[in-house]
Amino acid sequence: MAEAQEYDREFDVVVVGSGGGALTGALLAQRAGLSTVVVEKTGLLGGTSAYSGGACWLPGSQVQQRAGIGDSTEGARTYLAAVLEDPDQELVEAFLARSPELVAELEEAGIPFEWLPFSEYYDAPGRVAMGRSIQPANIKRGDVAPEVAELVRPPVERDRLGEGGRNTLSGGQALIARLLDGFVRAGGAVLTELPVTGLVLDGERVAGVAAMTPEGPVQVRARRGVIVAAGGFEGNAEARAAHGVPGDVAWTMAPRGTNTGEPIAAAVAIGAAADYRGVGWFCPGLEQPDGGGSFTLGFRSGLMVDQRGQRYGNESLPYDRFGRIMAEAPERIPSWFVFDSREGGRLPAIAMPEGDPAEHLAAGTWVRADTVAGLAERIGVPADALVATVERFNRFCAGGADEDFGRGVDEYDTFFTGGAGPTPCDQAPFYAARFVLSDLGTKGGLVTDAAGRVLRPDGSAIRGLYAAGNSAASVFGPRYPGPGAPLGSAMVFASLAVRAIVG
Template sequence: MRGRRREQEWDATHEVVVVGSGAGAMTGALEAASRGLDTVVLERTALLGGTSAYSGAACWLPGTQVQERAGLGDSTEAARAYLRALTGDAEAERREAFLRHAPALVARLERDPALVFEWRAFPDYVAAPGRMDAGRSFVPLDLAPDELGDLLPLVRPAVDRDRAGLGHPDAPLSAGRALIGRLLLAATRTGRAHIRAEHRVTGLVTEDGRVTGVEARTPHGTVRVRARRGVLLAAGGFERDEEGRAAHGVPGGAAWSMAPGGTNTGEVLRAAVAAGAATALMDEAWWCPGTELPDGTAAFTLGLRGGIMVDATGRRFANESLPYDRMGRALAAARQDGPRVHLVFDSREGGALPAVTVPSTAPEAHLAAGTWVRADSLPELAGLIGVPAGALTGTVSRFNGFAATGRDEDHHRGEDPYDLFFADPHDAPGPNPCLVPLDRPPYYAARLVLADLGTKGGLRTDADARVLDAGGRPLPGLYAAGNTSASFTGRVYPGPGVPLGTAMVFASLAVRHMAEEPERTA
């Protein structure tokens, strides 16, 4: 935190300063620029989009014209019932602000020709009143590279290409790249949104108790950027900060997070705390199982079509088809009984993992590195992964019996719409497509780790996305959205696209509040 500075000591002045460049940050920048506010986006790396660019771009924004076009029968009332059932009323004010604002935000976004969305089936994650079994989230349409033109190199590529140091393929941008590309295109077309890459924000500047700007390191030195109306922090969490994770009791590891390398180390959060901000949920994250990769990182793993997960005792510990956050929590609990958790599968898919992994790695590379093992028999496989042979063979035999009857008596796999979403009936000879027997040797075991899509705790905020101090009072001039803020959904992950949808809404609400605030000229 810095004290009062003279006007001439600012290196640049804007009405709105946005820190970060994910879906929330870019929505905030577009909303501010569309209101006629001179806006700058400060991104710490050379590429825009952060974890949003790696995502599937599902946006959980209920009761909008997108769901109406698809004829879903979704409504704000149904979403309210669903959220109340899952989270109670502890965050009722922010929940209601989110629900009220989502339809209007989507209508405004779609008035811009650069922004086009379509509903795509992906079930809500929990059986509760108001749930949409087919899902209510939507995604952007793919974006042709030539529409972005010179802006294309600014958008972070997909995770597999980005980790390999590659740019975009000669193909339309899809998923998270399409979302960031479309928001970037819309924002820059206003003529009032300025993009500044390689601006690593390290501190906030305050004057008379108000946040009036930021300090950032650039390749050319430190700069101070003034914000006449407000600073919006939407720069992700602290998932890549191993020390921060340990300090707050966040399980898993920084190397296993899906955030891009070199990002989300918590500097922005620490700067806000130094300015007096309060935090919440700092031990939480958006969890997922991760398949450990040969280089020590992890691949986001979801949508199992077969196989079983076993703990250090060689036994199943959960419904393997659970939504990834819930499966991640089960994985965390299982690892308390021992470090070894494996996905065991057979050769039904030719030795490939019966799941979606992002990024994917060839089985041969896994086998060479030892992150996977292969054996001709289950007892041999048990020895390779260090679990009791009798327990593993008994577990597989019991599961194969469930596959024959179609009923998982232990964990009820295949009884929920989400379970069935990824199942392929052609793989299952029995009546339940989620229960595929393991009976085709050789057998495989893939090492699993507790991964995450980002930390979920952060700065406490109100219904206008204003950052609060320990007494619940807003810090003037400071706002937060996305994983820089503590999620109003608490310890629950309601459905696909909740992180993006809530980030977009609260970034928009922050800008609305800034626009209503008088501009500071002194």
């Protein structure tokens, strides 16, 4: 698809990046009759979105209505009002109003969604029991155009090993495959292995992108608009340091070699405003033998301790909330997750990917011992402190209440335990797994208005330039309201950008 003669070409709309927001914008623009091209840095499409569960927090749509759950735009407004910190209300209202319309348009375009039971992340007014997230229906590889199936980035556990995707595309794989299939069938163009390095100006208007090929620089011109939806800067150590993002490029979940933030920097270089206060979507990361991190959620038993052997939070908190607590003190990175043998030596949680326990033990990212004191010695944590912490936790489990951090009370906590409260850590041998602070992407970036237009610091819009997804400052700021908030907001603001471009 990335033929050399396609470079230096002109389209109505140039979409930079190929995640859920980018491809939603591309599909809608192409279907609106605008010639559209997706320009992707790597050889595969989908970015972190392809790794995702495909949950979309798009409240108040026909899908939630069909499922008969207690969701509504009004309920979501109440929930966001309780959860968000000093939001831009215009953006929030645009998100709420556009979500149901967008879902209707995507279903109309042949992309079916279904309700995904998954608890929301705050116990706040307006919360829907078992959540209000939706996801695209699975699709078989053979049911999408062959070039589409080839281009979808495989799931994380396979991609990191250089393996291909599965035959049934689910979650983020289904989202990317379905959007891309619709886009390509509608006549959309895709250029891969074409990193965007800058923006082309025609006077004050953005008129295209500059990109780099092995043969040298090229331009892809945009008659109507450029939508930057190229992820955040989670893979860029310098930018992370400059904008105060905790964690490390080695621990981010973004595919290797993807999101280093050049398109954000290119927009800032022509006068765009940026807001980095949202920082990132965080999570505890199981450290891998190669130094990478694995997004981990849904702890069923075990307890997390810092380097002093102390617990510091409810391990069952939604992952972004726990990640932010990890980031508060240096002795929490790395942490050790202490668990027992009740699951046969497997981690009692969902780690994406978990990795092979034997390889972890050989590498020292996991340690095993017959006693908790022995474990402490092997991980360099004071033995008396760790033994006291485990004994205290086990007493709480026996009494049915975590008196320190209230674990096992909220609906989210028990979602992963089948309703059970905290479970003791008392079956030898014992394990400790090293945990770091991972992220699902940064979410500070370009400031946009309710039409997805990129703004200057004085509030005026840069003509021809739009942003969505992790390239933009998140509508949710530093909060992660529920499953699917990254994709849902990326898709909505990309679709609003298209609406503004169509005019």
